[in-house]
Amino acid sequence: MKKQIFITMLLAVIAIAASAQMQDPVHFSVSQKKVAPDEIEVTFSGKIDAGWHVYSTALPADGPISATITTEKNEGAAPKGSLGHRGKEINQYDNMFGMNLRFFENSVTFYQRYKLTGKTYHVKGYLEYGSCNDEMCMPPTQVEFDFKGEGPADAPATEEKKELPAADTVAVADTTKADTAAVAPQATADTTGLWTPVIDELRAFDGAQSNTDHSWVYIFFMGFVGGLVALFTPCVWPIIPMTVSFFLKRAKDKKKGIRDAMTYGVSIIVIYLALGLAITAIFGASSLNALATNAVFNIFFFLLLVVFALSFFGWFELTLPSSWTNKVDNKASSTSGLLSIFLMAFTLTLVSFSCTGPIIGFLLVEVSTSGSITGPAIGMLGFAVALALPFTLFAMFPTWLKQAPKSGSWMNIIKVTLGFIELAFALKFFSVADLAYGWGLLDREVFLSLWIVIFGLLGLYLIGKLKFRSDGDDNRAMPVPCIVLGMLSLAFTVYMIPGLWGAPCKAVSAFAPPMNTQDFNLYNNEVHPRFKDYEQGMAAAKAEGKPVLIDFTGFGCVNCRKMEAAVWTDPQVADKLNNDFVLISLYVDDKQPLDHPIEIVENGKKRTLRTIGDKWSYLQRSKFGANAQPFYVIIDNEGKPLTGSYSYDEDISHYLEFMNKGLENYRK
Structure with missing residues (x-):
């Protein structure tokens, strides 16, 4: 495991370096x-x-x-x-x-x-x-x-x-070397320093911000929550008291019973961890990373989650062949020692599959498309720890069993609720495929309409106004916690309704298609750059005492327009761009000719800068070591970076974090 973690960290460092390269x-x-x-x-x-x-x-x-x-x-x-x-x-x-x-x-x-x-x-x-x-x-x-x-x-x-006419010649050393300084085309002595390369400083920020430990903790937490949810399903919860009592009764003393129950819990962890490692080994790092944007896999995940949701609604039950369970159970009875305990844990895994299977499937789908190489293993470890925890705790403290809630209809409520959630998240994966192929079937307003229906029905179910066949003929009032959650679900439904007319709905921006896919949009909060010239914008920022956010963009850059439509229209983002920064947009495809063509030597080759766009593209390459758009970087009044760079990512919370970090470092 240590070796795998080391390899993962090494790959992460390589990925960071690669992202900053040309x-x-x-x-x-x-x-x-x-x-x-x-x-x-x-x-x-x-x-x-x-x-x-x-x-x-x-x-x-x-x-x-x-x-x-x-x-x-x-x-x-x-x-x-x-x-x-x-x-x-x-x-x-x-x-x-x-x-x-x-x-x-x-x-x-x-x-x-x-x-x-x-x-x-x-x-x-x-x-x-x-x-x-x-x-x-x-x-x-x-x-x-x-x-x-x-x-x-x-x-x-x-x-x-x-x-x-001969072009102005500016000899520039190889900009791939960190210790060289680019010379500003037509720059005066006052502005030359603004063109000094900061590639190493920017990479250092990018490396510091790429915290793989944080992502691993998040994945583990997701798995742990999934395991806790699985505990309260009809397939797992009733087994806990029976299993713990069995271990305590069959042991000659209490200590041995506790030890066997703890071994049982560890066996559960080993089984699920092995499943996660197997998935990582079968698919490999590159395949798992590719799932995030692969349209075919996203359609498959969409269909898979829909099937899981219908199973939780009670339309049918996902079960493994009973012969598998019988064989493992018979083997556990005929053996002794650690092997028998391990086989009993394996029996639990098979018996509880109808409830844990959809939760595990949902977890693996989310983790696999997160781009983490060891994601499935870490997620399954979290799931198994949560699932094994009550067996160990109840074995150590048997009196807690009396205080544990009894099995009942509340377990079916959890299953149905999970069905609604899986159905909602299934649409996220279909949206990825829809955007990739350009079908236009799931535009933003269609996505929001479906989510409004799903969470509206969930709210009605939780307050007792909607029933499923699996609920039986129980006409008792819903518990107070269910009613509270139902009211929250209905409130969330009302919150999304203005989004049909173009409201940002920040709480769902990470899941819904981008704003530019919406046909009917009454919301208009566009942000316009104050400057389209680097030196002029830097001079204004220095006079006002504000940091600079440079937007390397292009008139023909599709993804730049997507960022402006989906992220810059957010009220918080727009407020910061307009008031806390000096925004400079540099168009790398601006065809307006320079007053004089400029010849440069870059990477050992002569190039001629003929247009304003050529000049800004050269600035991006020589100073920041990047050449793709959109590309955002926050710098101080001397042209030095204040945080890592930011590329195409329509997650508004990530963009706000990027801006807040730059502001924080500027104020220091």
Whole structure:
């Protein structure tokens, strides 16, 4: 177990480092070939990483970044036609942009043909394209080309053209090294320090905030709560007093009876822990991490939880073959010592499956999609500890058995309540698949409508206005705790109703689809950046004594718009962005040309910054060591980070925690 924990921590550190590194999901190679005596074709062959896509050519102006080609020099040649493409083009409607978008996955080839008009030719320029996945987008990326050659023999002599004005040159050391300093393009002495790389400082913050112990404690706690709930089901609670009494009676002395009961509890822990370890071993770390966003698995989980919910409602009962239970029970009777106690614990596991199975299934679904490698094992450990605890405690203190509540109808109430909860959470997993495939079946208002119905019916059930067949003919009034919980469920139902018209409903924001999926939205609390220029915004922040929140974004960044619609519209988030920070939004795809092109040397290669977007993209890479959007970072008035970076995550509580941490460190 120690070895596994060490491996997990090592993988977590690697993941932290990887998250702070540059993304490079698309790889292009450039070549030229003669397709006719007087015609050449410049070809860009691209390989696209899994999960990413590259947008096609000639998309509408208000859409994402189209693939375009710019010819900077064409001596003895002239472009023939527009930029073309080869490959499987996908045409899909996008709710955020409200239009059909065309893009490529896995691979794509762009090509541009040139008509040769001179005896020699020289063509130079660059391809620019945009790429995204489900969580981030890359800035406009350029692939440069520069080809010379011989034209047709009978063509006139090539006329030389004047070179473009020389670009300002800024030599920049390799920004992948922590001890180098980037030089600000066109920066004055007063602002150069604002461009100094802070990659190591940012990674240190990200590493400090990635507390795997905290997530393990949370998963263990989830499992423990699940085990406590399982205790109060009709399949487990009645067995506790019988089992404890059996151990105490069969032992010659009380100490041995307590020892056997404790062994029984440990056996339960071993059995469930082994189940969790087996699931981790079978699926592996990468598979468990992939479940969080895999549409097929999320549909499977949705159906699984629906089946569990219907079982708890009493439609049918999930049971294992009785022959399994009989064989294990007979084996336990014919053996002695520790083996017999272990087999008795295994018998309990099989007998109680109809009640514990759905709870374990729900737990494993939640834990598996949390992205934790050891999640199933830790969750099952928590579940088993809670389940084994009463056997040990009642064996140590037998008089407590008399004070324990007797079995009764209250156990069925717990089962039915769990059925409603599992049904509600099943919709969360269907929502992930719906968003991944773009079906549009479970938009935010549809999701909220279903939750309103589910929790409304739960409230009616708990106050006694709704009955299930499993409740029998008992017409007695519901207990006071049930009525109180029913009132809370009905209040929660009323709380969600304004969400149908666009209210944020922060309590369900982590489960419901993003705000941008809602068709009818009367709520308008948009946040607009005060500055779209880095140096100007930093100067204002210093004058006002406020920290800076930099938003690296793009006009064609789908996920940036999702964050603005789902997170920035929250009243608490909007208030902090407007009043506690100076918000600077830097658009990495801003096509407005710089006054003078700037040549830089980055990672040993020369690049030319031609537009304002190029400049901000370079700032993000050189100073913060990242190149994907959305990307948020909080810095002080000297340009140093105050907390870790933040990427695409629509959890409002996480974003508030990110901002509060930055404010806290700034005030220190």
